[in-house]
Structures are given as structure tokens and as C-alpha cells.
Amino acid sequence: MQPIEGFSVLVTGGGSGLGAAVARHMAARGARVTICGRRAERLAAVARDIGPNCHAEPGDIARAGDRARIVAAALAHGGGLQGLVNAAANMLQGEITALEEARLLDILHVNVVAGMMMTGLCVPHLARDGGAVVFFGSVHARRSFPRASPYAASKGAVEVLARVLAAELGPKGIRVNCIIPGAVPTEINVRAGLATPESNLARLKSMEEDHPLGRIGRPEEIAEAVDYLLRAQWTTGAALVVDGGLSLGMSRK
Ligand SMILES: NC(=O)c1ccc[n+]([C@@H]2O[C@H](COP(=O)([O-])OP(=O)(O)OC[C@H]3O[C@@H](n4cnc5c(N)ncnc54)[C@H](OP(=O)(O)O)[C@@H]3O)[C@@H](O)[C@H]2O)c1
Numbered sequence: 001m002q003p004i005e006g007f008s009v010l011v012t013g014g015g016s017g018l019g020a021a022v023a024r025h026m027a028a029r030g031a032r033v034t035i036c037g038r039r040a041e042r043l044a045a046v047a048r049d050i051g052p053n054c055h056a057e058p059g060d061i062a063r064a065g066d067r068a069r070i071v072a073a074a075l076a077h078g079g080g081l082q083g084l085v086n087a088a089a090n091m092l093q094g095e096i097t098a099l100e101e102a103r104l105l106d107i108l109h110v111n112v113v114a115g116m117m118m119t120g121l122c123v124p125h126l127a128r129d130g131g132a133v134v135f136f137g138s139v140h141a142r143r144s145f146p147r148a149s150p151y152a153a154s155k156g157a158v159e160v161l162a163r164v165l166a167a168e169l170g171p172k173g174i175r176v177n178c179i180i181p182g183a184v185p186t187e188i189n190v191r192a193g194l195a196t197p198e199s200n201l202a203r204l205k206s207m208e209e210d211h212p213l214g215r216i217g218r219p220e221e222i223a224e225a226v227d228y229l230l231r232a233q234w235t236t237g238a239a240l241v242v243d244g245g246l247s248l249g250m251s252r253k
Pocket residue numbers: 012013014015016017018019036037038039040042059060061062086087088089090110136137138139180181182183184185186187188189191
């Protein structure tokens with residue numbers, strides 16, 4: 001494993017949920033972490049809470065100018081760049097007959113295109129230092145949930161993308177992997193209007209019987225797996241499923 005001390009990593013979507021858990025995990029172990037997201041105050045509070053190893057750089061990854069500033073900030077804070085974690089994403093659900101093209105394009109732009117552009121921007125810096133990219137896929141691309149086609153399509157694209165980029169960037173010494181989380185309580189469903197902050201946990205917990213291991217996940221369990229993918233030096237092109245078995249399609253009922 002690559003040493004974590006002094007490891008510099010940029011985490012998009014690091015102001016909440018799984019991105020924040022990755023940032024906290026890596027910074028606590030000695031990495032220099034930069035987090036980005038659109039809500040500046042929220043982002044700054046998370047960075048303050050994590051401590052001096054974490055820098056908050058607000059911005060929208062769908063905008064080219066913001067992406068350039070975010071990467072420059074990560075290079076300055078970390079003194080280089082060894083890792084990029086593409087965690088930022090949004091959720092959109094709806095029946096195929098009712099999808100609005102503009103909203104569909106927005107989701108695909110943030111979940112797929114912006115992550116690709118961010119990766120392209122980081123590659124020259126990662127190549128100099130050696131490094132790794134982790135994309136966030138989803139169990140939605142492995143198991144079919146009705147009315148989730150926009151999000152599932154974006155996550156399927158991300159999973160394929162990680163495999164293709166692993167082949168493309170391997171000769172440059174850059175590893176590319178994909179984490180496939182299952183159900184973990186975060187605010188993604190709340191932000192999409194699919195749950196209230198009060199009903200969110202109950203909504204996810206109602207799926208517990210669909211997990212062979214009998215429970216939903218914890219953010220730290222995803223962070224540990226991302227840490228592995230960032231630093232395991234002979235792992236590339238992998239899709240690491242961390243979902244309590246949800247994608248296996250079995251019910252405990
Ligand atoms: N939680 C789960 O059960 C689960 C399961 C499978 C996969 N995932 C994946 O895990 C990743 C993290 O999601 P999460 O569950 O932790 O949800 P989350 O808490 O909602 O995190 C998503 C983050 O992305 C940021 N973001 C969204 N659009 C952005 C943009 N245009 N520019 C910059 N940042 C943006 C959001 O911050 P701002 O709104 O402040 O920009 C937010 O902090 C996502 O890729 C998600 O698809 C989650």
C-alpha cells in the first residue's frame with residue numbers, strides 16, 4: 001500500500017455523506033485532503049471539523065472555471081496530487097414517460113461528464129506523482145429499481161468509465177477503480193426530494209431485509225474501501241462492491 005502520510009487527495013462532494021466520510025478517514029490518518037461542493041458554508045464547517053489536514057474549496061464541478069480553481073487549490077494544499085475521488089453526484093428518479101430532458105441532462109452532466117472532465121484535469125498532476133482515481137458507482141447499476149433509470153444510467157456509465165480509464169491511464173502509472181456502495185444513510189435522497197430529513201433513515205432501513213447481511217451500511221465502511229482503492233498499488237480496473245449483499249438480489253424474508 002502507498003503510505004498515507006502526506007498523501008494528497010481531492011474529494012468532490014466532500015461536504016456531506018460518503019465524500020465527507022472519505023475526507024475524514026483520510027485526513028485522520030495523515031493525508032492532505034481538499035474537499036469541494038457547491039454549499040460553501042456547509043463545506044467550510046466540515047473542513048473545520050476535520051481539522052488542518054482538510055481544505056474546503058467551494059465550487060460547482062459542472063463549471064469548467066470552478067473545476068480549474070478546485071484542482072489548483074488541491075495542488076496548493078496538498079503540495080501535489082496522488083488521489084482523486086469523484087464522489088459528487090445527484091439523484092433523479094421518475095418514470096421514463098415523465099422525464100424532463102433538461103433535468104436528465106443535468107444529472108448526466110454532474111454524475112458522468114463533470115467527473116470525466118475533473119479526471120482529465122487531474123491526470124497530468126497525478127502522472128507526475130503517480131496516483132489513483134476512484135469513481136463512485138452504485139448498486140443501482142447492478143440491480144434494477146423501477147423509476148431510477150436516470151441515476152442508474154449515470155452510475156452504469158461511471159462503472160464502465162472506470163474500467164476504460166484504467167486501461168488508458170495504466171501506462172501512465174495511474175490506477176482507476178470504482179467503488180459500488182449499497183444503501184448508506186446520507187442526504188442524497190433528501191436533496192432529490194425523495195425523502196425528508198426525518199423519513200430518510202426509515203426509508204433506507206425498510207430495505208434491510210433485502211440485505212443478506214441484514215443491515216444498511218455506515219459511511220465509514222465505504223471510506224475504508226475507498227482508502228484501499230486509493231492506495232493498493234496493484235489494483236486497477238476493479239469494481240469493489242460494498243453493499244451488505246444488496247446487489248445479490250436475495251431477500252431474508
Ligand atoms: N448513500 C448511498 O446509499 C449511495 C449508494 C450508492 C452510491 N452512492 C454515491 O455516493 C456518492 C456520494 O453520495 P452521498 O450518498 O454521500 O450523497 P450526498 O451526501 O448527497 O453527497 C453528494 C455530494 O455531491 C455534491 N455535489 C452535487 N452536485 C455537485 C456539483 N455540481 N458540484 C460539486 N459538488 C456537487 C453535494 O454537495 P453540494 O450540494 O453542496 O454541491 C453533496 O455533498 C455519490 O456519487 C452517490 O451516487 C451513494
